[in-house]
Amino acid sequence: MDWNAFWSPIRLSLQVTLVASLLVTILGLAAAWRMSRRPFRGKSLLETAIMLPLVLPPTVVGFLLLILLGRKSGLGRAIEWLFGAPVVFTWWAAVIASVVMSFPLVYQTMKVGFASVDRDLEDAARASGASEWQVFRLITLPLTFRSLLSAYLLGFARSLGEFGATLMIAGNIPGKTQTIPTAIYVAVDAGNMTMAWAWAGAMIFISFLMLLLVGHRQS
Amino acid sequence: MADGMAGGESAETVELTVSAAASLTDALKDIRKVYESRHPDVRLVFNFGASGTLQRQIEQGAPVDLFISASARNVRDLVEKGLMDERRQIRLLTNELVVVVPADGHADAATLADLLKPEIKRVAIGIPESVPAGSYARDALANAGLWEALQPKTVQGKDVRQVLQYVESGNADAGFVYRTDALTSRRVRITFAVDRESCAPVEYLAGIVKDARHRKEAEAFLAFLQSEEALDLFVTYGYSVPK
DSSP states (O other): OOHHHHHHHHHHHHHHHHHHHHHHHHHHHHHHHHHHOOTTHHHHHHHHHHHHHHSSSSSHHHHHHHHHHTTTHHHHHHHHHHSOOSSSSSHHHHHHHHHHHHHHHHHHHHHHHHTTSOOHHHHHHHHOOOOHHIIIIIIIHHTTTHHHHHHHHHHHHHHHHHHHHHHHHHOOOOOTTHHHHHHHHHHHHHHHHHHHHHHHHHHHHHHHHHHHHHHHHHO | TTTTSSSSSSSSOOOEEEEGGGGHHHHHHHHHHHHHHHHHHHHEEEEEEEEHHHHHHHTTTTOOOOEHHHHHHHHHHHHTTEEEEEEEEEEEEEEEEEEEEEOOOOOOSSSGGGGGGGGGGOOEOTTTTTOOHHHHHHHHHHHTOOOHHGGGGGEEEEEHHHHHHHHEEEEESSEEHHHHHTTTTEEEEEEEEETTSSSSSSEEEEETTOOSSHHHHHHHHHHHHSSSHHHHHHTTTTOOOOO
C-alpha cells in the first residue's frame, strides 16, 4: 500500500474539517444569537432559507456555489482579482462547501440553546449595569456551553462527511482537494479496493472517536 | 410498461440495457431514435459513465446486456474475468484525443509543453484510473516527460463529459477530451490534437456481457451498430470507422 497516497486525503480532510467547523460554529453562533434577540419582518423567511441546505441535495448546493463562485461570475472574478487565483478547485472551496452544508445544523442547535436560557438571568445582569456584550459573554454563553459543544461536533461531523457539493466546487485534485470521501469514491471507481477499505476504516475510526468523545462529555 | 397493449400475445417490450462510454452520449441518443422507431418492441436504456466505472459495475453484477467501452483495456479485463464473451466483441469506432480551451478565453496552447505556461492555471483531465480519456492523456504526457510537472495544476474529472464541462465553464483553462466531445460544444475550441504516436489509439470496443438477459436483442442491436446507416451517423459526430 502506498502510505503517502493513504495519508494525503486524511490530512486534507482534517485540515478542511477543522477550519470549516470553527468557521461554521462562529457564523452559526452569531446568526442564532442575532435572530434570538428580537423578531423582525421576514424572520421566518430568512430562517427557512438558512435551513435549506439541510434538505436540498448536495448537488444543488454544489451547482449554485459553482455558479456563484465560478470564473464566469462577478463574485468569482472579484475573488480571483483579490487573491490572484480562482477559489474553485482549491481547498478553500471545500471549506466553503462544508460551511454551507453544515450551517443549518449549527444554527438550529444554537437557536435551541439560546431559547433555553432563562431571560430573567440576563435581565438581572442588565439591571446590575452589564453591557449587552458582557451579558452575552458572562451569562448567555456559559449557560449555552453544552449547545455550543454539540453544535461544533455536529458541524465537524457534517464537514468531515461532505462529498457532493465539495466534489463539484473543489474538484478532485490528489494532494490538494481530494478529501477522504472523494478518495473513496475514486478508489471504488478505479477498482482499488485496498485503498477504499483503508480510507473507509480511517473514516470509521475518526467518527468512532468523535462519538466516544461526545458520549464521554455527556456522562 | 407493456400493460397498455391489448390482447398482447408476446408483444412485451424488451428493455435492453447498454452501458456506454460517456463520450458516446450524443451519438447514441440519435441512434436510439432511429433504432426504436424500427423496433417498437425494444426499448434502449443507456447507462453512460467512465468506461472504468462501467467495467466495475459489470464486475459487481450490474444487469447489463451490452458494453461499449472507450478503451480496449476494460473489455479485455472483463473477458479475462469471464464476464464477457470472447468471440462477440467488435472494434466499433475510433476517436482522437484533443486539447480544448474555453472558446472565449485568451489562454492558448499549441503543444503539450505549452500547458505548463503560467497563464494556464488549471488543466482538466479524466481520472486516469477509470476514465480512458484520462489514461490516454496521462500516457501522452508521460511520454513527453511532462506528467510530473503538470500534476499540481490538473483537476481530475469523473468522466470525459465532466472534463468538457470544466473547460466550458472556464473553471479549467484547458482539458483533454475526444474530438467528438469538443465538436458537441460551441463553448470550447480545439487548440491541438494529441500526436497519434504518443498514446495508444483511441478505440471503442462493443461486446455482449455474458449474463445478458436479452442476448438475442443485444445481438441484433450490435449488428445494427455495425450497419452502414449507424456508422454514417457516428461519422457525422466526428468518429472514424476502423479499417
